[in-house]
Amino acid sequence: MAKQKIALSVNGKKIEASVEPRTLLVHFLREELNLTGTHIGCETSHCGACTVDLNGMSVKSCTVLAVQADGGDLKTVEGLAAGGKLHPLQEGFMQEHGLQCGFCTPGMLMRGYRMLQENPNPSDEDIRWGLSGNLCRCTGYQNIVKSVQYAADKIRKEGAPKP
Amino acid sequence: MTDVIVAPSKEREAGLAGIGSHRKRKEDPRLIQGKGQFLDDLKLPGTVFGDFVRSPHAHAKIKAIRADKAKAVPGIIAVLTAEDLKPLNLHWMPTLAGDRQAVLAHEKVHFQNQEVAFVVGEDRYAVADAIQLVEVDYEALPVVIDPKKAMAPNAPTLRDDLTGKDNAGQGPRRHPNHIFNWSVGDKAATDKAFAGAAVTVKEDIAYQRVFPCPLETCGCVASMDPVRGELTLYGTFQAPHVVRTVVSLIAGLPEHKIHVIAQDIGGGFGGKVGAYPGYICSAVASIVIGRPVKWVESRMDNLSTTAFARDYHMTGELAADKDGKIRALRVYVLADHGAFNAHAQPTKWPAGLFSIVTGSYDIGAAHVAVDGVFTNKAPGGVAYRCSFRVTEASYLIERMVDVLALKLGMDPADLRRKNLIQPEQFPYKSALGWEYDSGVYPAALEKALKAVDYKGLRQEQAEKRKRGELMGIGLAFFTEIVGAGPTRNCDILGIGMFDSCEIRVHPTGSIIARLGTKSTGQGHETTYAQIIASELGIPSDDIMIEEGNTDTAPYGLGTYGSRSTPVAGAACAQAARTIREKAKKIAAHMMEVSETDLEWDVDRFQIKGVPQKTVTMKQIAMAAYSNVPAGMQHGLEATNYYDPPNFTYPFGAYICVVDVDRFTGETKVRRFYALDDCGTRINPMIIEGQVHGGLTEAFAIAMGQEIVYDETGNVLGASLMDYFVPTSVETPVWETDFTVTPSPHHPIGAKGVGESPNVGGVSAFSNAVIDAFAHHGVTHMPMPHTPWRVSEVCHRLGIDK
Ligand code: FES
Ligand code: FES
Numbered sequence: 001m002a003k004q005k006i007a008l009s010v011n012g013k014k015i016e017a018s019v020e021p022r023t024l025l026v027h028f029l030r031e032e033l034n035l036t037g038t039h040i041g042c043e044t045s046h047c048g049a050c051t052v053d054l055n056g057m058s059v060k061s062c063t064v065l066a067v068q069a070d071g072g073d074l075k076t077v078e079g080l081a082a083g084g085k086l087h088p089l090q091e092g093f094m095q096e097h098g099l100q101c102g103f104c105t106p107g108m109l110m111r112g113y114r115m116l117q118e119n120p121n122p123s124d125e126d127i128r129w130g131l132s133g134n135l136c137r138c139t140g141y142q143n144i145v146k147s148v149q150y151a152a153d154k155i156r157k158e159g160a161p162k163p
Numbered sequence: 164m165t166d167v168i169v170a171p172s173k174e175r176e177a178g179l180a181g182i183g184s185h186r187k188r189k190e191d192p193r194l195i196q197g198k199g200q201f202l203d204d205l206k207l208p209g210t211v212f213g214d215f216v217r218s219p220h221a222h223a224k225i226k227a228i229r230a231d232k233a234k235a236v237p238g239i240i241a242v243l244t245a246e247d248l249k250p251l252n253l254h255w256m257p258t259l260a261g262d263r264q265a266v267l268a269h270e271k272v273h274f275q276n277q278e279v280a281f282v283v284g285e286d287r288y289a290v291a292d293a294i295q296l297v298e299v300d301y302e303a304l305p306v307v308i309d310p311k312k313a314m315a316p317n318a319p320t321l322r323d324d325l326t327g328k329d330n331a332g333q334g335p336r337r338h339p340n341h342i343f344n345w346s347v348g349d350k351a352a353t354d355k356a357f358a359g360a361a362v363t364v365k366e367d368i369a370y371q372r373v374f375p376c377p378l379e380t381c382g383c384v385a386s387m388d389p390v391r392g393e394l395t396l397y398g399t400f401q402a403p404h405v406v407r408t409v410v411s412l413i414a415g416l417p418e419h420k421i422h423v424i425a426q427d428i429g430g431g432f433g434g435k436v437g438a439y440p441g442y443i444c445s446a447v448a449s450i451v452i453g454r455p456v457k458w459v460e461s462r463m464d465n466l467s468t469t470a471f472a473r474d475y476h477m478t479g480e481l482a483a484d485k486d487g488k489i490r491a492l493r494v495y496v497l498a499d500h501g502a503f504n505a506h507a508q509p510t511k512w513p514a515g516l517f518s519i520v521t522g523s524y525d526i527g528a529a530h531v532a533v534d535g536v537f538t539n540k541a542p543g544g545v546a547y548r549c550s551f552r553v554t555e556a557s558y559l560i561e562r563m564v565d566v567l568a569l570k571l572g573m574d575p576a577d578l579r580r581k582n583l584i585q586p587e588q589f590p591y592k593s594a595l596g597w598e599y600d601s602g603v604y605p606a607a608l609e610k611a612l613k614a615v616d617y618k619g620l621r622q623e624q625a626e627k628r629k630r631g632e633l634m635g636i637g638l639a640f641f642t643e644i645v646g647a648g649p650t651r652n653c654d655i656l657g658i659g660m661f662d663s664c665e666i667r668v669h670p671t672g673s674i675i676a677r678l679g680t681k682s683t684g685q686g687h688e689t690t691y692a693q694i695i696a697s698e699l700g701i702p703s704d705d706i707m708i709e710e711g712n713t714d715t716a717p718y719g720l721g722t723y724g725s726r727s728t729p730v731a732g733a734a735c736a737q738a739a740r741t742i743r744e745k746a747k748k749i750a751a752h753m754m755e756v757s758e759t760d761l762e763w764d765v766d767r768f769q770i771k772g773v774p775q776k777t778v779t780m781k782q783i784a785m786a787a788y789s790n791v792p793a794g795m796q797h798g799l800e801a802t803n804y805y806d807p808p809n810f811t812y813p814f815g816a817y818i819c820v821v822d823v824d825r826f827t828g829e830t831k832v833r834r835f836y837a838l839d840d841c842g843t844r845i846n847p848m849i850i851e852g853q854v855h856g857g858l859t860e861a862f863a864i865a866m867g868q869e870i871v872y873d874e875t876g877n878v879l880g881a882s883l884m885d886y887f888v889p890t891s892v893e894t895p896v897w898e899t900d901f902t903v904t905p906s907p908h909h910p911i912g913a914k915g916v917g918e919s920p921n922v923g924g925v926s927a928f929s930n931a932v933i934d935a936f937a938h939h940g941v942t943h944m945p946m947p948h949t950p951w952r953v954s955e956v957c958h959r960l961g962i963d964k
Contacts, residue, residue, distance in 0.1 A: 103199075
């Protein structure tokens with residue numbers, strides 16, 4: 001199949017690549033860029049393990065073609081910590097035991113990252129709705145909600161981390 | 164020897180972050196930064212991909228397979244069928260239950276989506292294209308889906324390959340679709356108790372076919388080194404050593420030339436215990452092609468073919484006195500095992516540990532009989548977040564107690580109170596042969612009832628009922644049997660179900676410990692270190708835990724059935740104690756005193772009554788490599804293979820409160836309170852996390868999960884669109900609580916907790932929903948309690964108008 005050229009920014013780095021038009025964004029990230037933090041739990045846009053941030057929106061990268069990300073600004077879990085410091089969400093997940101197997105975690109973190117920008121003062125209920133596109137089989141969500149509250153609180157107190 | 168002011172014991176103890184500490188997890192830093200190493204993250208140079216052509220039929224003859232078009236797809240390297248595996252005798256593989264299972268369907272398919280051919284190519288996309296182009300001619304055969312029809316006289320024979328064999332692994336068969344009959348208990352005594360009973364009840368109680376559905380599917384990378392003749396198998400294995408032994412036996416490779424490695428695993432819940440055709444096909448393909456072969460299951464394949472759980476069709480009967488004292492229990496089970504007898508139980512137990520079915524109650528006589536049958540469904544029978552068939556058993560008895568309470572007009576809490584095993588009866592010998600280790604049941608029940616204001620809830624319910632509203636209160640008082648297990652009871656393929664730990668103390672006083680289990684999210688790297696920290700006085704941060712590499716870890720039976728803490732956790736403590744004994748000898752030598760002059764104090768030995776004369780464990784570690792007593796070997800390490808003297812018996816009291824909308828059938832969980840007693844608590848933060856997760860899985864099972872088949876054997880809804888995995892929105896908020904009754908036979912008194920919430924949770928949810936209809940005389944409603952099913956009950960009762 002003829003390949004197509006794409007150029008995009010991934011975690012602040014300029015990337016140029018040729019991809020088959022049918023290549024899924026998640027495969028491009030994992031196989032071509034070696035960013036294996038973004039996981040695949042279903043490939044049918046149900047589980048959210050593949051959630052990344054594209055142009056200021058949470059997207060499920062198993063349901064986006066790599067060519068659709070052409071010209072885009074993309075952030076994955078690998079780009080969340082900055083300046084040698086964990087993002088408050090990462091810290092929150094660790095402090096509040098928001099993960100067990102950790103397979104859903106990158107997707108949860110990336111969704112949380114966008115959600116807290118959309119709503120910096122979420123109620124527990126808001127967080128539950130905000131994360132409802134991301135499945136977790138291990139934690140029962142209660143500590144994930146706490147983890148996100150931890151981050152919201154920290155961001156309110158100390159400001160959002162510089163990207 | 165130091166002669167200094169020593170910090171108080173309490174302070175030093177806290178510094179260790181040992182048993183009881185809410186220590187943060189060691190696993191987290193890599194997992195929150197996208198640096199976990201899950202199976203699909205592994206990239207060996209030259210890796211190719213494999214995937215399956217699967218059967219659209221549930222039962223059919225394979226007349227021909229044509230793969231030329233598939234092989235012509237650019238990038239396709241090979242297409243394997245049963246004919247290719249046959250010369251290697253690998254087209255079938257033995258199951259853990261003594262039957263055999265097709266690796267690639269040979270002559271016949273036995274369930275929908277069964278593996279028919281394995282396509283290998285340079286990339287996933289080419290393989291997906293080629294799978295579409297493999298042509299298979301089938302001749303459809305009549306199917307058996309309902310297990311109740313499997314043994315009908317005219318039922319079609321499903322397993323022609325077993326024709327003439329009166330044994331499919333677990334005892335004599337009496338019909339071509341029969342697998343085994345297994346019974347336990349005193350039938351005569353039970354029958355007698357029933358004959359003379361004032362009150363009896365009987366109910367058909369089914370536990371539907373469900374699937375563990377971890378977020379990561381199964382997969383492996385097989386890499387054969389043709390020069391060395393060594394096979395490395397990376398995979399999502401809950402029991403890596405068992406996989407190595409099984410692969411060695413199946414493939415005929417010497418076991419020392421097989422390296423099995425399980426890295427980070429994205430949840431297991433029982434689904435990653437067994438050996439699947441994907442593992443065998445990847446290994447064969449790697450041997451044939453000479454390159455690493457990666458196979459990663461799709462979610463659809465995972466839901467429809469990877470080992471299912473439950474599918475138990477039970478009939479329960481209780482006999483009781485008028486005042487509610489239970490005299491006897493009788494249970495019959497029809498177990499649907501699918502197409503092959505491939506369930507994962509300790510080999511001697513065709514129904515696992517189902518005989519824990521007398522539960523938390525003192526019942527004088529009991530009898531259980533189980534028939535296993537074949538149907539045209541995917542094989543399996545794993546313990547989905549439970550110890551071997553314990554969830555089914557606990558559900559049966561907890562449901563039956565409610566059924567009896569209704570018949571007697573007694574409150575379900577009072578009936579439980581009346582029948583609970585009393586503290587002074589421990590160690591308690593059950594009618595079906597188990598010896599319960601410890602428990603203070605009444606205190607746990609009363610604590611739970613008080614916490615939710617049970618009386619108040621019942622009053623509220625009575626008022627609501629007067630107004631026609633539906634409110635349900637569900638109780639469960641479960642007892643689990645976990646920590647399989649004593650090797651006299653438990654083995655897999657003859658290998659005793661011990662587990663193991665090897666600890667090495669380095670000269671600078673840090674530690675590496677390796678175990679035969681494998682975490683799939685339970686946090687072993689964190690908790691095992693806490694046990695060793697408390698035993699050896701080395702801070703848990705200085706202890707590295709390693710699991711999953713069969714070359715380095717001592718042989719172990721893996722992680723499932725809540726066995727890690729009861730068995731490997733005990734091995735951990737015992738190995739540490741061996742080290743401490745040697746350390747004591749070295750300390751005596753260092754201080755030039757006799758061993759009997761020394762006593763242990765948190766992280767050091769001190770001369771009795773002279774607290775300033777001490778040597779610390781760290782100092783001893785260095786001495787172990789530089790200054791040992793004459794005749795002693797250097798080094799400070801120990802390995803322990805722990806054969807538990809008994810199982811452990813965690814228990815708990817759960818209470819669930821629901822409101823049911825009689826117009827829509829929707830159930831809202833208003834409150835869920837879970838009191839667990841898992842003995843000594845190693846890390847309360849992790850325990851609470853395990854309880855939250857287990858309750859959520861219980862909620863999913865009770866309220867929505869089911870793998871459904873239509874009459875022709877089509878799997879309906881094997882996607883996450885249809886199979887219920889609750890999101891954060893549906894999931895209730897959990898209240899957790901605990902009591903502590905240590906296990907008397909476990910070195911640190913711990914019992915294991917991972918599965919309790921699933922075992923107790925399902926009963927509590929189901930009892931709550933059914934209790935909402937108790938005043939309408941409803942004794943049972945089949946799970947899952949979906950709005951549709953509940954609304955049908957409302958409709959039948961005429962209360963939806
Ligand atoms: S892998 Fe994309 S939503 Fe599941
Ligand atoms: S932590 Fe395992 S799926 Fe969320």
